[in-house]
Amino acid sequence: MINVLRRYFFVAALFISCTTNAKAAEPEIVRRLLEASGFTWHMSRNMLAIETIPARLLNSPSPAFKAAWGVAVQETFNPQEQMQELEAGIAAQMSDEDVRFLLTYLETPLAARIKQIEQSGSNPNATIELRNAAEDELARLVQQDPARLTAYRGLAKDTRYVDRTEVMAISSLQLHLEAIACSGQTQITETQVRDKLEEARSRNRPFLENLVMLNIVNSYEPLTASEIESYAGFLSSEPAKRFYRSILDVTSSVLPRRAENFRSNLAKALGTTDC
Numbered sequence: 001m002i003n004v005l006r007r008y009f010f011v012a013a014l015f016i017s018c019t020t021n022a023k024a025a026e027p028e029i030v031r032r033l034l035e036a037s038g039f040t041w042h043m044s045r046n047m048l049a050i051e052t053i054p055a056r057l058l059n060s061p062s063p064a065f066k067a068a069w070g071v072a073v074q075e076t077f078n079p080q081e082q083m084q085e086l087e088a089g090i091a092a093q094m095s096d097e098d099v100r101f102l103l104t105y106l107e108t109p110l111a112a113r114i115k116q117i118e119q120s121g122s123n124p125n126a127t128i129e130l131r132n133a134a135e136d137e138l139a140r141l142v143q144q145d146p147a148r149l150t151a152y153r154g155l156a157k158d159t160r161y162v163d164r165t166e167v168m169a170i171s172s173l174q175l176h177l178e179a180i181a182c183s184g185q186t187q188i189t190e191t192q193v194r195d196k197l198e199e200a201r202s203r204n205r206p207f208l209e210n211l212v213m214l215n216i217v218n219s220y221e222p223l224t225a226s227e228i229e230s231y232a233g234f235l236s237s238e239p240a241k242r243f244y245r246s247i248l249d250v251t252s253s254v255l256p257r258r259a260e261n262f263r264s265n266l267a268k269a270l271g272t273t274d275c
Contacts, residue, residue, distance in 0.1 A: 023096040030091040036106040068269035089250035098239040134214040158235040160248045171255045182275035
């Protein structure tokens, strides 16, 4: 059955890649694709993380600062407007045939189970015990199951997992630095913020690569070898690669641009011209 599925993906992808004048995907069907793939859920989790930055990061932020933060978050990252912008950007890079092909897999019971596993394993506050367990499992795969480890690495590559994580991490770091600067607890200039972001981009890549592999090991451990093979076959198809490349392209444009406007929006919400 798995081989049949993989042949189907190969033939369908070949047909789609050779089709000329393909009809562009409509935002409505792209919205369905983003929901089926779990992207919408992850963006909502990211929004929640942004909203709670002051409570998690600062030492007893004032009620006025927390209220201003909430106003600035809505002004900068209005969830509905941001998702519409992301949907339109991704729709511009995908054909209708691409999207329908992807949905034939992503709306299957197996894909739904994989999405549930990914979401349950997506825990930014994972305990040290869970991280240690993932590191032990990764070491075991190196010694005893290199084929599964190779499949995991293929999943990370085909979904642009590390690159997408880096975009989210840098945008989040910028907001953390803006929170520190505008709270008045520590003085950080805009130049210092930019310098710290550049330093993070240049130094944190190995850390993110390791973090991604630990997340994959922790998330996909419940899947059987045949389920991993099926998922890997889907992700290696050309439409799937185009989809995850489009997610990377659009988020790399939208999120940093919106984050750049956050400091001025926060200052305005605080009733000042700068912070």
